[in-house]
Amino acid sequence: MLPDSQKQTAHPATSARRPRILLLNASLAGPTGNSARLLALLAPRLAPHAELHHAALAGPAAVTFASLEPALHSADAFVFATGTHWDSWSSPLQKFLEDATPAEATALWLGKPAAALVTEHSTGGKGVLSRLQGVLLTLGCTLPPLSGLVLSHAAQLARQNTLTAGPADDLWQPADLDIIAHNLLAAAAAPRPDFRSWPVDRTDYTKPWLEA
Numbered sequence: 001m002l003p004d005s006q007k008q009t010a011h012p013a014t015s016a017r018r019p020r021i022l023l024l025n026a027s028l029a030g031p032t033g034n035s036a037r038l039l040a041l042l043a044p045r046l047a048p049h050a051e052l053h054h055a056a057l058a059g060p061a062a063v064t065f066a067s068l069e070p071a072l073h074s075a076d077a078f079v080f081a082t083g084t085h086w087d088s089w090s091s092p093l094q095k096f097l098e099d100a101t102p103a104e105a106t107a108l109w110l111g112k113p114a115a116a117l118v119t120e121h122s123t124g125g126k127g128v129l130s131r132l133q134g135v136l137l138t139l140g141c142t143l144p145p146l147s148g149l150v151l152s153h154a155a156q157l158a159r160q161n162t163l164t165a166g167p168a169d170d171l172w173q174p175a176d177l178d179i180i181a182h183n184l185l186a187a188a189a190a191p192r193p194d195f196r197s198w199p200v201d202r203t204d205y206t207k208p209w210l211e212a
């Protein structure tokens with residue numbers, strides 16, 4: 001067993017360069033929504049160990065997949081943040097994912113860790129989180145353990161009225177961003193495994209296939 005002084009860890013401080021993490025705010029409200037607030041809580045937890053880049057899909061500085069593509073390429077890891085809208089993610093995020101389809105299973109995504117943050121009033125957010133994580137995996141990203149949460153207004157109100165720590169601990173809270181940040185940084189700092197991608201139709205995928 002190595003003495004403590006010689007142990008290697010996956011902490012970013014020990015890696016050659018700080019990982020670049022792109023924080024993508026997919027809120028309908030751009031910089032004034034809850035997703036922006038949640039990312040603003042996450043950013044200080046990442047910033048000491050990473051180079052952060054911010055982008056929003058709505059608002060005065062809105063980006064598109066095309067305009068963001070160079071930054072996506074140079075990023076080592078991603079954070080996606082969206083509200084819940086009729087049981088789904090935001091329409092700007094849906095458009096972004098549709099536009100990202102030609103980059104499916106390419107080096108832009110392959111093996112890069114992604115965290116996902118979802119907010120909701122009351123219900124539907126966990127379904128959004130699970131499906132979004134599924135899409136990110138299929139694009140080619142990896143998911144660190146415990147790298148997604150749903151922050152619910154209803155759950156925050158319940159926490160305020162629950163004095164017992166046990167049940168309240170089962171409700172996601174902003175403090176859980178510590179774990180999201182730690183696990184994303186750990187994954188981003190670790191050497192990326194030699195992942196491979198399968199063939200994808202990049203020429204004809206929008207062509208109608210139903211025989212009339």
Ligand SMILES: Cc1cc2nc3c(=O)[nH]c(=O)nc-3n(C[C@H](O)[C@H](O)[C@H](O)COP(=O)(O)O)c2cc1C
Nearest residue numbers: 027033034035083084085086087119120121122123
């Ligand atoms: C059009 C619309 C639909 C919404 N649908 C849901 C919903 O299905 N479930 C829910 O819990 N909250 C719903 N909400 C509330 C938002 O998910 C919540 O306020 C979220 O934090 C918004 O994130 P944002 O400010 O980053 O866009 C909806 C809000 C809007 C504007």
